[in-house]
Amino acid sequence: MLKINQLTTAYAGIKALREVSLHVPEGKIVALIGPNGAGKTTLLNTISGVLRPRQGTIEFQSTNIVGLPAHKIARSGLLHVPEGRQILGPLTVEENLEVGRLALGDRRAQGDVDIETVYRLFPILKEKRLQFGGSLSGGQQQMLAIGRALMARPKLLLLDEPSLGLAPIIVNQVFQTLKELQLKGLTVLLIEQNAKKALEYSDYTYILEGGRCVYEGNSSELANDPTVQDYYLGHETSA
Known part of the structure; x- marks a missing residue:
């Protein structure tokens, strides 16, 4: 579904x-891990059109979507949930979700997303649908950010640090929901x-x-690789 070849992105000189190549097959969850400053967030920003690559x-x-503006990339079905969630605090939960429909563009003719679908995935959002987005907890805001992206019927979902700052029980809930969405056909990068969770x-x-x-490599194999265990699983990494 997504193929990146020899991608180089630079800013501030x-x-x-540096010549990154990777492949995200349809219907799979692919993870990016690595130390602080490795370029992971830059990669997602380049894919979604926030940054433009040099080559x-x-x-x-x-x-080939290089050079397309970010809103056209989103309307093609490639949705980005950035680090920090970036939900709209002054809007209610329901209004935030409705904003997600804007990324449907021409695909709206193929049918809208029922907001109840998002509420079934994240029942707490239905309970708080009339509350302002800024009043939600960190975990609830992460659910709202994912839910808003789902309103645009993504074919590929880019997620930047979905577990950042969340309690372990909420992290498990978010990842279990991602797995459920994968089983329904969603592709995720x-x-x-949390390298272990990834x-x-x-x-x-x-x-x-x-x-x-x-x-x-295959995630299950990397989890048992001594090199990966020594360098990446002994402590948490960040973007």
């Missing part, structure tokens, strides 16, 4: 990505500070360091 290609469903819930993992992909 520094190369944040390389990004193919989404066999179409995620950055995750390897547990993903199908395939890439490890980035210094803007390069230095290691990759």
Whole structure:
């Protein structure tokens, strides 16, 4: 579904990505892990059109999307939930979710998303649907950010640090929901500070360091790899 080839991105005169190549197959959860400053967030921002690469290609469903504005990329079905959630605090939960429909664009003709679908995934959002987004807890805001993206019927969901700052019980709930969405056909590319959780819930993992992909493999195999255990599973990493 997503193929990235020899991607290089730089800003402020520094190369944040150096000839990165990766593949996200349809219906899979692919994780990106690595130390602080590895280029993981830069990669997602480049894919979603927030940043433009110096070289390389990004193919989404066999179409090169390099150079397209971010809103057109979103309307093609590639949705980005950034680090920090960026929900609209002055709007209610329900209004935040309705904003997500804007990314449907021409795809709205194929049918809208029933907001009740999101509420079934995250019942707490239905309970708090009339509360302002800014009044929610961190975990509830993360659910709202994911729910808002789902309102646009994503084909591929980019997630940047979904567990950041959340209590373990909420982290488990978020990841279990992602697994449920995968079983319904959603494809996910995620950055995750909790390497153990990333390897547990993903199908395939890439490890980035210094803007390069230095290691990759099936997540279950990497979880048992002594090198990965020593360098990435002994402590939590961050984007």
